[in-house]
Amino acid sequence: MRYAADLITGLGDHVKVVKPPNGADMQQIERAATKAVMESWLHEKPDVLIVGGWPFFDLAARSGTMGVPSIFIDAGAVPHDGIPTAGLPIQLELRRIRKSTLPFIDRVLPISHFIEQSQTLGDRAHSAGVRTILLGSDHLRAPYAAEETADGGASGPIVQQVRQLRRDGCKLALCLGRYEPTGYKNSPSALAVLESIRHSLPATLLLILGTQQEVDVPEHLSSFVKLLGHPTDAELREIMSEVDLGVSTSRWEGFNLPLVEMQNGGKPVLAFSLGAHPEVAADPWFLCSDEKEMCRKAVAILSGADLPRIPFRNLAAFETKLPWRQTLSAWWEEVQSAASATTERSPGRRMTLVDVTNSAADGANSGVVRVTRQLTKRLQRNPQLDVVFVRWNAGGGCYELTDPDHGFLSSYGGPVDYPAMLVDPARRGAALERIMLARHPQCVLPPIMFFPEVALDGTNMLRLEWARRRGLMCSAILHDLIPVFHKTHCSDEVIRNFPQYLAALIRSDQVIANSSESLRALRRYVQEQKSSLPANLDAIWLPAQFGMTDRVKDPGMPDQDEVRILCVSTLEPRKNHRLLLAAFAELVRRHPARRLKLILVGNRYAGADSIVADVEAAIAAGLPVHWRQVLDDAELRGEYSAARFTVYSSLVEGFGLPIVESLWLGKPCICSNEGVMAELAREGGCLTANMSDVSSLVEAMERLAFDEALHCKLADEATRRPLSSWDDYAALVGDALYGLGNPDPGPAPLQRKPAPVEEPERTKVAITLS
Known part of the structure; x- marks a missing residue:
């Protein structure tokens, strides 16, 4: 070529x-x-x-x-x-x-x-x-194919050499196509065919399109093989007209242009019966099952003995079988049809890598992890997105696919990472790089790196840079800024590492806050730091849905003999368990004749051993407290069903997921009268209290435990107030992700304008050539 x-x-x-x-x-x-x-x-x-x-x-x-x-x-x-x-x-x-x-x-x-x-x-x-x-097959006879004739192409030294061999009485066979010593062209097989032919016809020579550097001719055949180099189209046309037979020993052909070119000149060509040869051979007789049959037919053609008439009659008529005008006409039909059709602009699915490093490794289901699992399970089904779950490999300094066999991503109703199941565990990083090459071709938007979690291991900037080097846009969920503005409620380690997390977060292209409160805190932080906000900011409130559970419209009446109070919260300082325990102890003291029980559900927090000790001390002192630690969703659903109401004693939150989950399940909730929690309580179903004051919390618990009218009112509000589901939330987040950097997130079909009748517009065709 x-x-x-x-x-x-x-x-x-x-x-x-x-x-x-x-x-x-x-x-x-x-x-x-x-x-x-x-x-x-x-x-x-x-x-x-x-x-x-x-x-x-x-x-x-x-x-x-x-x-x-x-x-x-x-x-x-x-x-x-x-x-x-x-x-x-x-x-x-x-x-x-x-x-x-x-x-x-x-x-x-x-x-x-x-x-x-x-x-x-x-x-x-x-x-x-x-x-x-x-x-088509007649291009060598077309006018443009003869552009070299004026330069002596048809009468040059190569053509003259072939003509002289013919005058000398040699039988000439041409090895069709470029000579390749290895591969499907099977070119060396032509030498074996020649050797077999010469047993019957010693005067037979084989012409090969190649040079001495390209063709290794056995010494005993060197006198019977002529290497013609690389003739021009004009020279090749003359060579084909001079030889007696064409031979194609290829083991695969999608068409075989040399074969049809030679047949178009009325010359016989033998080829193996495979690939596209049955479609383009002048007659089935010219197809061979193996070298032995090819040699037998070649001898017959070169000697002119016992040749069947019908195959050669079909060969003579082949010139009209595949004209280029027919091919070009069919192609032009497709061009005109495509040009006149209405073309819908398909936006394509946008590849979205989701960092689930924590969720894939955490056996519990605390707030951020719970959000990640429920959200990504639904993003996985979003028709606008191609979701790929990844985890950070700290040792390798890179992202890789997750390990479903040794992880927890699918726990608590989380997503199943099917692609990662098919990957060799030792090649998860390489497999991710390959997957990134397979993004939806009709999506012109760059892929996204999505950070729904909070990483406090100091690798945030490395993760961001990894994504940037690969041309990914970055989006992150902001859960809260408590370690910045409420440091007394956080451990020294969290306070120390949180600025690194925020530094990477504000360098993202998009931040999706879980509430207006979190978004206000981010604006305040950036202003104090004299930094810049990401170009795309939005507050998408978290949903109320508890896991995969349908909303409870009729919670029923709990056990009248026992007042069960449920608190779902990780045991950490800002969740305020000490005040809750003190308030509950006072409630028990005031009502010794009533059966009261406080159920605590939540994992212990790193560095919060003193809180765990307080809980264990209360239990040891005989206070009716039951700490159930980590429960799956079915068990936790059972605790909600048995509870009269819930208490969320947290002092500060970015959102407060257990509050709305309690309302989703039809249970009134006592929460703080400040911040985002007061905002959540405003629409009903909640009773607020000053979570810094034991007596305020005792009073609220007392009212909700024993005031039937109040309990019924709040339970009714809980079942009636508008609450969003995880599907609702995921749809909004999915739209935000797909719209990131997208100037036209909702393309409409393009309607082509008809050409003016008086002056027809010529169709513009873009053609690419490699």
């Missing part, structure tokens, strides 16, 4: 040469070609795009996003048998690119039914827009 620059540039004024970046791999070259061509469309957009393969697969798959239908003329990808080890990765990558892009190209026109059945349909995964159009 050769690139005729003068021929290409001579096609007109609208030829754009795309130079691949130095040192780029195949995928990077594809993306560079897409970028260069689409940028040129900002000035003048074509009506149709036609591509012939790499590096324009990505462009063809994405062109629909700009309202340009694409057509791919599919010549297939070569088989891998015999390919040198160094060349195999290129062919494997080409197959991967085909499979990831062909489903999104508007029309695919395979050059043979063999290519259609063996590759096109498999790579495309559907048959819509597929039409087989055979190539």
